[in-house]
Amino acid sequence: MADPREGWRSDRLRAAVYDFGVRTYPVNAVAARLLWGYDIARLWRTIGELSREPDDATVLDLPCGGGIAFQALSRGRRLRYVAADLSPLMLGRARAVARRRALDQVGFVQADAGALPFPDGSFDVCVTLNGLHCLPDPAGAVAEFARVLRPGGTLRGTAIVTGTGGRRDAVIRAFQRWGYFGPGGNATDLRRWMTSAGLTGSEVDVDGAMATFTARRPG
Template sequence: MPNWATGRLHAVVYDYGVERAWLARPVGALLWGTDTRELFATIRTLGALPPGTAVLDVPCGGGLALRGLRRDQDVRYVAADISPTMLDRTRQQARRLGLDVELVEADITRLPFADNEFDLCVSFNGLHCLPDPALAVRELARCLRPGGRLVGDTLVRQAGWRQDLALTVFRRSGLFGPGGTAADVEQWLAGAGLHVDHIERSGAVTRFAATR
């Protein structure tokens, strides 16, 4: 199967699993040693954003984070992804939830947004797929207003032999990039000029929050 087709199939299968909390929890625990309830708890905090907040979700995947928004919430929500397939799934998810979402096809390392444009950037389950995650974090930081926050998570190495083996398999198949360790994630954030507010590892997943 061509690499692009494999990548598309993986994206759709992954999206199907992560969107269903009842399925994501056992798979997350078995494959990555993580508790996915923490991911969904973070997503739910989006519903408390104040009116007028500008949010960038990248890579948005199939619109997982949209479930955290309220239908009547007065926020600007921009969902960006390099994959047209994922953007189409996000479009369908927004329609099901009755949400007004801007969809943008974009490379996370070359985002078509102005400096200081967003109050919040969220990036869930994406940095480990990139060839240069540090560059992506710097680009996200550029788009944040002073005082804005970057919140997200990524898979990391050195969580255990089973998790490292799975990461190696995905990397050799071309689905994941080089990734990094939890310490690397902290360096990416600091190197982008962000203040690290919170960083913790849950199995092979490192969750983070940082402020510009």
């Protein structure tokens, strides 16, 4: 299987189409339902959790894409918020959103989820939306998120998982052949990745082919 990272890093059309689709209603709602059997409102609720973090929290958002999670931020909030992505194209789109909304608390870093350029225990919250299924080593990425979480910190995210139906698995295999997705895994794999990374209290809620998950670093 080809490594999907290069396409996400450098393909302008891929970045533009994905960003348009994920932030445009009803395109995102229809696509989520048809492709994955998923209620897109669950994604907005996951994003909304960020609005309830205390102002002194440190947040890593990776992959930030075009800044979809920024809707949970408001001007003047003093979160230390790091938006990271492997793609400079996505980072450019996210920067433009932050400028338009005057979100000066957001910093930007180009980073690979498999080798995060941050010290251990840097963040209170790690958010990874719609990203793990695009990575060549999702278990390694979860371990990296766990490493950069502070004791008591939370990993929160969404990912497409296998094993929820033949038609959905066929779509996943097609995206893998086209170089959009990595090897992925099912809901049991996702729980195992979090447990192996030393995270506890893991919760995985599957709707269609999309899993919403949380876990904590002990401490």
